[in-house]
Amino acid sequence: MASEIDIFNEYPLYMDPSTKAISLLPSSSQTASQKAAITAELTELNDLHRSLISLDSPNIPPPPLPVNPKRSAQITKLRDSGNAAYRKSNYADAIRLYTLAIEMAVSRPGWEPVTLAREELAGLYGNRAQAHLGMRAWPEGLCDAKASVDSKPVGNVKAWWRLSKCLAEMGRYTEAKTFLLKGIEIEGRESEGGRELVQLLGDVEAALQRAD
Amino acid sequence: MVDWLSLAVPLAYLGVLIGSLATFSSLYRKRKAQKAASLESWFPAHIQRDIYFSLMHLDPPAEKKSPAVPESVLKASLLRRATEDIRRVMTLRSQKQALGVLLQRGSVGDDLWQRFLRAEKEMEDEVRDVVSEANAYVPGWGQVIFQSANEMLNNDLYRARLKEHSEKAAEERAWWDKKKSSIQEEFMKELNEESAVPNAKIADVSGSTSPIAPASVSASRPVTPAKQNLAASVANTPSVQGSDDDAVMVEADTSTVNSPGTPGSVSGKKKNKGKGKK
Numbered sequence: 017m018a019s020e021i022d023i024f025n026e027y028p029l030y031m032d033p034s035t036k037a038i039s040l041l042p043s044s045s046q047t048a049s050q051k052a053a054i055t056a057e058l059t060e061l062n063d064l065h066r067s068l069i070s071l072d073s074p075n076i077p078p079p080p081l082p083v084n085p086k087r088s089a090q091i092t093k094l095r096d097s098g099n100a101a102y103r104k105s106n107y108a109d110a111i112r113l114y115t116l117a118i119e120m121a122v123s124r125p126g127w128e129p130v131t132l133a134r135e136e137l138a139g140l141y142g143n144r145a146q147a148h149l150g151m152r153a154w155p156e157g158l159c160d161a162k163a164s165v166d167s168k169p170v171g172n173v174k175a176w177w178r179l180s181k182c183l184a185e186m187g188r189y190t191e192a193k194t195f196l197l198k199g200i201e202i203e204g205r206e207s208e209g210g211r212e213l214v215q216l217l218g219d220v221e222a223a224l225q226r227a228d
Numbered sequence: 229m230v231d232w233l234s235l236a237v238p239l240a241y242l243g244v245l246i247g248s249l250a251t252f253s254s255l256y257r258k259r260k261a262q263k264a265a266s267l268e269s270w271f272p273a274h275i276q277r278d279i280y281f282s283l284m285h286l287d288p289p290a291e292k293k294s295p296a297v298p299e300s301v302l303k304a305s306l307l308r309r310a311t312e313d314i315r316r317v318m319t320l321r322s323q324k325q326a327l328g329v330l331l332q333r334g335s336v337g338d339d340l341w342q343r344f345l346r347a348e349k350e351m352e353d354e355v356r357d358v359v360s361e362a363n364a365y366v367p368g369w370g371q372v373i374f375q376s377a378n379e380m381l382n383n384d385l386y387r388a389r390l391k392e393h394s395e396k397a398a399e400e401r402a403w404w405d406k407k408k409s410s411i412q413e414e415f416m417k418e419l420n421e422e423s424a425v426p427n428a429k430i431a432d433v434s435g436s437t438s439p440i441a442p443a444s445v446s447a448s449r450p451v452t453p454a455k456q457n458l459a460a461s462v463a464n465t466p467s468v469q470g471s472d473d474d475a476v477m478v479e480a481d482t483s484t485v486n487s488p489g490t491p492g493s494v495s496g497k498k499k500n501k502g503k504g505k506k
Contacts (some may be wrong), residue, residue, distance in 0.1 A: 023274060024281040031286065036301055057275050057308070065304035076303060076365070079372040122387060126380035131384060137390065155400035159321070163393040167386075186404055 017064040027054060037062050040053060067125055073103030077127035088136070093119050095140060102143070107150040114144035149178060158182035167193075170202055173209030180216055189224045196220060244475040267339060270347030271316055277354070303365055310358050310377035311384075317351055320344075 028041040038058050040051065071077070098113035121136045141164035148157035161179035165172060176199030183192035196217040203210045283297050283305055327344055330336045359370035 025278045026285065027278055027282045029279065029282050029286055031283075031297055031301070036298055038279075038301065054275055054279070057279060058290065061301075061304055061308055062309060065301050068300055068304050068307075076369050076373075077307070077376045081377055105321040111250055122390065124383075126383040127376040128379065128383075130379055130382040130386055134386065155404045156397050159393050162396075163390055166389060166393065186407070 110147040134167045145178045154182045173203045276312040280305040
């Protein structure tokens, strides 16, 4: 087995001397699909390399915890200004600010804990969904609310409500009902938010009966 | 004096016996080795690992000025390799139990199990190799490289999901625009029909001022109470919203609900129409 660990397929790689970007030389004997896979992998590698160089010496990712607080502060700032814009019913601005915050949160380096990213993005997507709701942009609101719920299913009752609301507004009652039931199952009926879900469920069911 | 002639028979017998046994044994072993070698490996080629080793073996270019591959590239490559290793180890772990059950029941052959064991062993060596390589770059990195790689893997998966959602948005928008226009069209057609039959709902029409009213009355009369209901639920939302940190949302939400004069209200009416018809 010791011999097996040393066996590998050698690829004809090439490194750009100035940018240090690695690429595959065209004169290789791989099939097209293999080449595509290797090229994709090399792109990932070059991206990772770029983010590694920006780190302090010794250029290795720090352990997941503790997190560098700089980015979190910036994201919080953007979200707060987004909330302020929303408060003034300036939905377009709010959406723009939330989008910036989302971009920043998404570009967090990969080695930072995923739970943190989920928590942050769930809030941001939820807020952006609400802003879309304010503009009556149901499809966008739907997708944002879905992303929010996907990021954080538990303790995210507002996003569940927004998701179902968008579906109901677009006349997709069956789907709305499915999501409402799921949301109620997770959040429980008794909580304040749970009751709102139950109420919306009643409306949706009424609408469904009318449709029949 | 030895009787060579009488000895020749038992000697020949022994010779044939040993010879045939030896041939059989060597053939059998060769075939077995071949079979083991021809077992398909569990995973496809480990691209990250191949790239890492290819980089290690990348010859420094002929001109002396440009240096060999810098360490940071190798580190990045090692991280990618660790990420892929985690994915593979997870896969193996999740498959092991199911495969064991299948093997016990005799649903799968021994070959599959052999392949699995071999993959497991390979991964063990691979992980050990990555840890020692990491420690060679920076002392102590071996302890955390897999933690980092694990987060990277999970983050990758999560980002892919998010990307899916954001790509869906355009699709949903196209669908909704189409549906909205078809509802509008239908509505206009209905309106024309209504005017073609003047005495149909003349009594109803006379009471209303807006041109939209006849259609909405005829098509969606039972809707209205529910409609109000829905509006009420919207008005109530603030209590949900208010349950959390941002009291901001509360006020704003009420304001949207309570201001029917906003430009959104017109299109809202049309949407309500569409809903009533569904």
